[in-house]
Amino acid sequence: MSSITPSAGAEFFNKAELTHQHYLTFILRDEYFGISISAVKEIIEYDNVTAIPLMPDFVKGVLNLRGEVVPVIDLSIRFNKPATEIQRRTCIIILEIPFEEQLVTLGAVVDSVCEVLEIQPESIESAPTFGARIRAQFILGVANVGERFVILLRGERVLSLDEMATLIEKVME
């Protein structure tokens, strides 16, 4: 238990949790983020997203992924930043998020996708308790990769279906 360092939001940074993994890195508002490749299903161009009425801003709408209707979420708004502007390089990362013992497919809008990095657990540090300007519970850790910091995200937290459902419910009322 010696490797556990408490961080904000009653979340624990557990080195044991970080196995030797590949991370997909992407850019959102000039910042580098990473997400474990095991959650990523595919990456597609931002196109043909059907808006759903009355939804809060972070819900971009739904997308037809070969017959499957997939909700698309704007990560930037989830991080309390202005909405992502749709540009030539805007992408949707299709992720599979565990929810109630099932994998739910969701899309996350990002400014651009970079590369897949192999990050050793040793080079991942716990998130600073403040300063990242993102809710600490979203962050798995921070990796220092070649002169820049990559914030590794917890997909199941950032795209928590329960939390998003509650947010939608609030808007509906």
Next chain:
Amino acid sequence: MDLTQARSLFIEEALGLLEVMEACLLEIEAGDATAGQHIDAIFRAAHTIKGSAGLFGFDAIVAFTHIVESVLDKVRDQKISLDHDLCDLCLLCQDHLMTMIRQLQDDSIQLDLHAGEQLLARLHLYLDGKPALAMPEAETAAMSEHWQFDVRYGADVFRDGMDPMSQLSYLATLGTLTDVHLSAEFPAEHFDPESCYLRLHANLASEASKQTLEDVFEFVRDSSEIHITVPKSISEQLAQQDISDEKLGTLLVQAGAVTPRELQQALQAHKQQEIAIGQALVQQGAVPPELISTALDKQKATEHKRPADFQFLKVEARKLDGLINLIGELVTSGAEMDSLLSELGNSKITESFSVLNSLLEQIRDGALSLRMVQIGESFSRLRRIVRDVSKELGKEIDLIVEGADTELDKSMVEKLSDPLMHIVRNALDHGIEPTELRLYKGKPAQGQLKLSARHEAGSVVIEISDDGAGLNVQKIRDKAIEKGILAPDRDLSEADTYKLIFEPGFSTAAAVTNLSGRGVGMDVVRRNIEELRGQIQIRSAIEKGTTFSIRLPLTLAIIDGFLVSVADTKLVLPLNMVQECMEFKPGLQTQGRNYLDLRGEVLPFIRLSDIFRLPGRRLQRENVVIVQYGSDRAGLVVDALHGELQAVIKPLNSMFQSLRGIGGSTILGSGDIGLILDIPQLVQFATNLEMQTCHP
């Protein structure tokens, strides 16, 4: 072999058998059927469960079922009768078994071992305690290879000039006589040397028919009691014989087990005492009970051969779902093809495609109907609840079931069972008054509960009505205000007031009973029904009763839809709700209010672009689609009409569950996503919005 799969098959089979057992017991208890009619089915259910449980080594189930089976076996042999008490006990055993089997599936279910032991103790009473019923033949009825004769000669045999010895010697010419016992039963007083006090027991191995054998005793028949028991070989022969649709009696006569005279007597007894022929024959001692049940089985088997009987095929639900998903894809790609072909404008291809499309529609309907099951199954489960609850409450309930053959989607039947149960319990507990109160009010002592199901304009309507006290609007209002569900200054219509009982934490019963009154349940009812894209309505009249009416869509998979668009958003309306479409002219609108003048009728309308806050320009020309749902009508103002389509319903992600007015999505021919409107919910949403803006 995959044991898990076999195990789940066992569980499913056992649960099915227990349901059959329950239904049979309930019918017997209600007097709708005699024990004789159903005992075989009940016994077989117990027997099969015991057998299969043994294969899997579920020893507890085997041990318990064995005792139940033994008691049932005694009932089958008519050694004990299936009276009210035993019926009740059997139902309790059935419950216990149900719990035992469910426990195999779900570890969280607690099994009341103590209750099980108590049941076993009660069953043992039937096994050891009670003496056999008056059935003199019971002991001699054991099947043997021989004809068995039991002749009690009448007192006047000698006086009539008959000689038992000559009959015996004649019998010896027909076959081999063994075990001849001649006994005399002399009276203690008034012994008459001229009277006959003889009783003859004999076994005969013979090929002769029963008729020939009976003829031997023809002349003493009127004065004596003659019982001839059929050898085993004949009853086996009976089981093997290939007989078409035959009456039980004829069947037995044909096999030589019964003579026409015996049948005649049995028929008379059947008419006079209204007992089953088989039973009458057994009472006469003409045939052993085992033989009758063999013949009855045979009769049942021949009935099953009739073409009118349905034959079922058990199919894994997963395979069926897979098929329906595929057909959904097929429909979607068909729609895409359709839109491409209309661009192409080649009339030959278009024509050929339209044939393909109509076949596709038929396949779609066929596949969807595979999932359809009759609602009767759910209703019969309710029958049990009604019985148990009315017993517990000491109320007499007359349950009427209508339209049990109405079909609806299997997954809906499953999700409906809880809500229906809650409503029925509430009706019994709160709706129908106690007997004394009913008599005081001048109502019949027996309360009436009616379950009905029917198809109505593309939906299924299920109604549960009671003839109880009805809902008291004022009481509900007061209670809702007290519980903080309703603001004291809010005005509500009668129908809206009734709906308050679905609010979480609402309960009007003064006392919390075991059954209801805890305020959980009714909110579950509404939630479950809304999950099925259905609506629930309440009609009630004081002292007349309450009716819960549940309206559900026929299917959850594919619907016929009508495509419209508002700004860039494509919306699909269920076609069976669409009545007509017309151009929306500003003149139609009455003084800035959201009313239309539809040929003199006032029609409220909803502007979809307003309610959904859809951006975009307002087109020059707008259209209004008039929709009807249940008894209500409304107009929906949209930009453009695109026509009919088949919509494969893709449920939206669960995070959108609080979204009102949109029930799901579908993929259009163009590959775009269309949103399927839930019209009743949409109207409700519009009503609520208006209420909020009008009541600041």
